């Protein structure tokens with residue numbers, strides 16, 4: 001029997017360093033019969049693919065349409081929302097959608113940056129008040145949504161409803177029908193809540209109207225629903241990645257420095273956050289499909305074949321950073337592909353980096369942080385995170 005070559009999701013979740021080293025043994029680019037795609041683990045080859053416009057992002061929203069036909073399920077909400085999520089929909093509207101979402105982010109950013117320090121202080125204060133707490137759940141997971149909802153004036157009670165879980169366990173990198181159906185049901189509830197808020201809440205209605213202008217400017221149809229979908233896209237997209245970025249980076253700090261971090265080591269976390277983020281890379285893979293026959297390194301790729309850039313592997317490529325998985329000076333110039341590269345580069349990069357920076361700055365000013373108990377690693381559709389990490393903070 002042929003060995004199953006490919007990403008073992010369980011290993012990637014619990015033993016990512018070993019899993020990345022295992023994948024490297026197969027070469028810089030190799031065919032995965034498990035994932036039915038070419039896997040890339042070398043940074044130079046990843047760059048060649050992401051900068052090549054003959055490699056495009058596969059249009060997942062088409063898969064939603066096909067799934068509707070095959071299963072007879074109504075996935076209308078998911079299909080409509082996925083049009084506003086650039087990595088799910090790579091059609092002719094990509095540039096316009098990117099423009100609208102960027103404008104929303106630009107509008108949000110100044111106030112978000114202003115509010116971040118006090119939100120971080122409040123979350124640390126809650127951990128202190130209770131003696132100890134789950135950093136993943138009570139800090140990293142809450143931070144982005146707490147700040148975002150304050151910026152747009154959303155009542156706390158609506159935050160979780162608007163932001164339904166888009167993640168699910170036991171997924172592979174192919175589309176899973178039950179995942180789509182579950183997401184559809186959650187989205188219907190979220191959409192209804194958002195509609196209610198627009199009708200009842202003055203701040204949100206004003207925001208909704210401004211989004212209408214952004215749609216018109218980008219030559220997209222300005223409908224009541226499209227405004228809501230654009231707003232929901234911005235609220236949903238960054239949540240798991242920001243939470244993953246903060247909790248994985250702190251988890252990695254504990255891995256490198258031990259279960260109790262204090263003194264100079266704690267103070268130094270302030271400047272190490274970006275490096276820890278590179279080492280842990282919360283988004284797992286970037287996928288592309290060849291529209292014409294291509295060559296990546298020495299490997300011929302046929303038209304229609306897909307490649308997966310394994311982000312954590314290219315971000316710890318020994319050819320670029322020397323010793324993989326260790327903190328180095330190298331990433332001051334090159335922090336890898338944490339946020340992708342090329343025309344789909346993450347538009348939330350600055351916002352996410354600011355959330356990470358402020359969190360680590362505040363944490364590095366404490367007297368000590370102490371991790372204890374078992375850590376549970378988490379995973380989403382294409383993200384890694386920490387589900388549970390109990391921590392005590394001392395001031």
Ligand code: HEM
Pocket residue numbers: 057086087098101105234235237238239241242245281282283286287337338339340341343344345346347348349351352353
């Ligand atoms: C640390 C947190 C984050 C990480 C690690 C991350 C990572 C990424 C990566 C790797 C891509 C490229 C996907 C590809 O090329 O196929 C991407 C795209 C994207 N990200 Fe992020 N992201 C983060 C936070 C955010 C936030 C906060 C937002 C918005 C609120 C956001 C919005 C987007 C959007 C809209 C795209 C698609 C861009 C396009 O296709 O043109 N991200 N992100």
